[in-house]
Amino acid sequence: GKDQDTRRKQAIILSIVGAVVRRLNTGGFIVPLLTVVAGSTLGSAFVHKALPTLAFGHYSAPPLGWGDIHTRTRTHARLTLDSSRTLRLATNLARMSGGGAPPIPVTISSMFDGGNIECVDATDCTSALGVQVKVRDDPYTELEKKNHKQWFYFRAAGAFKGVQSQFTIVNAGKTSYPEAWPESTVVYSYDRLTWKRCLATSWSEETGRLAWSLTPEADLVWFAYFAPYSMEQHNDLIAACASSPTATVEEIGQSLDGRPLDLVIAGTGALKCWVIHRQHPGETQAEWYAQGLLERLLAPAHEREGLVSSLLQQFTFYIIPNMCPDGSFRGHLRTNALGTNLNREWADTGDYKAPTLVRSPEVYHTLARMDKEGCDMFVDVHGDETLPYNFISGMEGVPKWGPRLQGLQGLFTASYARANSDMQVAKSYDPDEPGKANLAICSNQIAARYDCLAVTLEQPYKNCISNSEPIYGWSPQRCKKLGASLLEAVAHAAPHLRTAEPFWDTLPPVDAYVRPSEGTATG
Numbered sequence: 001g002k003d004q005d006t007r008r009k010q011a012i013i014l015s016i017v018g019a020v021v022r023r024l025n026t027g028g029f030i031v032p033l034l035t036v037v038a039g040s041t042l043g044s045a046f047v048h049k050a051l052p053t054l055a056f057g058h059y060s061a062p063p064l065g066w067g068d069i070h071t072r073t074r075t076h077a078r079l080t081l082d083s084s085r086t087l088r089l090a091t092n093l094a095r096m097s098g099g100g101a102p103p104i105p106v107t108i109s110s111m112f113d114g115g116n117i118e119c120v121d122a123t124d125c126t127s128a129l130g131v132q133v134k135v136r137d138d139p140y141t142e143l144e145k146k147n148h149k150q151w152f153y154f155r156a157a158g159a160f161k162g163v164q165s166q167f168t169i170v171n172a173g174k175t176s177y178p179e180a181w182p183e184s185t186v187v188y189s190y191d192r193l194t195w196k197r198c199l200a201t202s203w204s205e206e207t208g209r210l211a212w213s214l215t216p217e218a219d220l221v222w223f224a225y226f227a228p229y230s231m232e233q234h235n236d237l238i239a240a241c242a243s244s245p246t247a248t249v250e251e252i253g254q255s256l257d258g259r260p261l262d263l264v265i266a267g268t269g270a271l272k273c274w275v276i277h278r279q280h281p282g283e284t285q286a287e288w289y290a291q292g293l294l295e296r297l298l299a300p301a302h303e304r305e306g307l308v309s310s311l312l313q314q315f316t317f318y319i320i321p322n323m324c325p326d327g328s329f330r331g332h333l334r335t336n337a338l339g340t341n342l343n344r345e346w347a348d349t350g351d352y353k354a355p356t357l358v359r360s361p362e363v364y365h366t367l368a369r370m371d372k373e374g375c376d377m378f379v380d381v382h383g384d385e386t387l388p389y390n391f392i393s394g395m396e397g398v399p400k401w402g403p404r405l406q407g408l409q410g411l412f413t414a415s416y417a418r419a420n421s422d423m424q425v426a427k428s429y430d431p432d433e434p435g436k437a438n439l440a441i442c443s444n445q446i447a448a449r450y451d452c453l454a455v456t457l458e459q460p461y462k463n464c465i466s467n468s469e470p471i472y473g474w475s476p477q478r479c480k481k482l483g484a485s486l487l488e489a490v491a492h493a494a495p496h497l498r499t500a501e502p503f504w505d506t507l508p509p510v511d512a513y514v515r516p517s518e519g520t521a522t523g
Helices: 002-025 030-039 041-050 066-075 083-096 231-242 285-297 306-314 325-330 361-373 403-419 442-450 476-496
Strands: 106-109 118-121 131-134 153-158 165-169 187-189 201-204 209-214 220-224 247-254 260-266 271-277 315-320 377-384 391-393 453-460
Touching (some): 106 131, 231 325, 260 361, 271 285, 271 361, 271 476, 285 306, 306 476, 315 361, 361 442, 377 442, 391 403, 403 453, 403 476, 453 476
Parallel strands (some): 131 165, 271 315, 271 377, 377 453
Antiparallel strands (some): 106 153, 118 131, 187 220, 247 260, 260 315, 391 453
């Protein structure tokens, strides 16, 4: 019938055009030709309607009618190709004709909340190295005598929808933790809400490059080391807490850039539980964790679990969702606005005085408030670049380590692992030898200062091998669930935190302390 006749005509035209394109491309002038053709009214109609399957494998258009071309030619309407579609068409046709494809340039930007990258070369995302970028340094750290870097977050825009594109971090071998790159996968998003793992991520120790390949589904894509948690998200979280009848929010100080240091207080109990997050700003897992903890703790009364109600009567919770707001906004990995690593500022180190209002007001104000309120239990939430699991780094090296603190750490860690299978007890950092802990590190200082259960909790950037899920890996949703699960471990530890009884002598085997072994980048 008529439709079959139309399809036959289209097939003939496509065959002729394909042959012409292959011949013309040998002369090297297909791109200007296509640009001229696409700029004409008839050419635009033809490009839009007659070549969809040849040039855009992903594009679906209704069958072309000859009268349709005539009508659209007369009306001169709705048929102008934008530059990105023209370039994509030219590129795909050139590839299909067997000739060299024109480069596809990309624009790179990290000039937004939490962004970090520097563009080296973005002239062609289809070249061997593709878009080449490098991670920007944190400010120089006086105590550690180095510039940290590892966190990255940027957007790429170009006519690369449906085109296999390459991206390369050329200075990955010079970051703070190059040993972390094996098994790492870059996360990407089109809407900044859902973040997936780019499984085609590779690390070369020989070249010091981290590279990944992606065929974007849009002409704008966002890449990051882990799902970002912006200061706008932080402010939304604080506003939600402030509006809860269960909590109060206090500004206990300001950062060097003048950003508020927010403290959320909930509960009326005698026991004091402190949970702080994101001393290292590039460890965004920590604030996702804080959100999960706070959402459960501050649930409306009609939705509140019995466990939560009981804990709010036993404890007063002091929760700081973001200890380093300046570094978070500036896109730093480990430091505040001045370059200070806050997790080395909890005590003096030789002649280096800490904390101070000049270098580390975030720690100064927090420690002053802790001294005022007291502390019976403490968790410092982080992310670890290298190890592919969640774990607890404990108190083994503090001066007061003994049966009591060992028993508390054992029952806390064991109950956490029972509450959430994403936590495990066997792997961690190699524990400090007795009396050898660095008391300038937060959880060590708190354990020694208040003679209490105080630990560092680490989360992975990678896929969590305890429960492997390659597409999303360790994700914001799982961070939040791990934060919510903290309350089971708090409840389990509560009766033993300040008891004078030798509880450690009667702990069941499931709560026994397990000395962890050193983890590796691949498990």
